[in-house]
Amino acid sequence: METFVYIWEGTIVTISLLLLGWFIIDNLFKRDAKRRAGELLRVVLTQEQSCQLIQRGYIDIPSPSDPQRVYRVPRTPGFVQVREKGRLKVKLCLQPIGWVPDADIVAIHKLMIEADEESYLQKANVIGPMWAQ
Numbered sequence: 001m002e003t004f005v006y007i008w009e010g011t012i013v014t015i016s017l018l019l020l021g022w023f024i025i026d027n028l029f030k031r032d033a034k035r036r037a038g039e040l041l042r043v044v045l046t047q048e049q050s051c052q053l054i055q056r057g058y059i060d061i062p063s064p065s066d067p068q069r070v071y072r073v074p075r076t077p078g079f080v081q082v083r084e085k086g087r088l089k090v091k092l093c094l095q096p097i098g099w100v101p102d103a104d105i106v107a108i109h110k111l112m113i114e115a116d117e118e119s120y121l122q123k124a125n126v127i128g129p130m131w132a133q
Contacts, residue, residue, distance in 0.1 A: 033101050
């Protein structure tokens with residue numbers, strides 16, 4: 001019986017150390033990924049967009065195909081607003097499958113909209129027009 005207790009305690013300690021190690025490595029990886037994502041975003045955004053992101057918590061990306069349309073991309077996970085003539089028309093949901101730093105998500109939205117707006121709209125889930133004002 002005493003041997004069983006030692007084996008059980010050893011197993012618990014081993015599992016605890018493995019989980020602690022995984023937690024530390026995961027946090028170090030995410031911290032480094034967030035730092036690199038922030039650096040990339042600073043390169044991708046214009047000065048005006050950087051200021052807008054800091055001050056308002058979102059960036060407005062003009063539509064390449066419609067001068068009346070703007071995509072409002074939040075700094076944190078959430079819906080992208082499609083605004084026309086200043087009014088909300090629909091919200092879009094387009095999220096990565098796995099974890100990605102928030103700054104990378106902002107950069108992805110910006111680059112996809114500017115490079116291939118039509119494909120971006122085809123991939124996004126549209127929420128609306130019940131949200132329209």
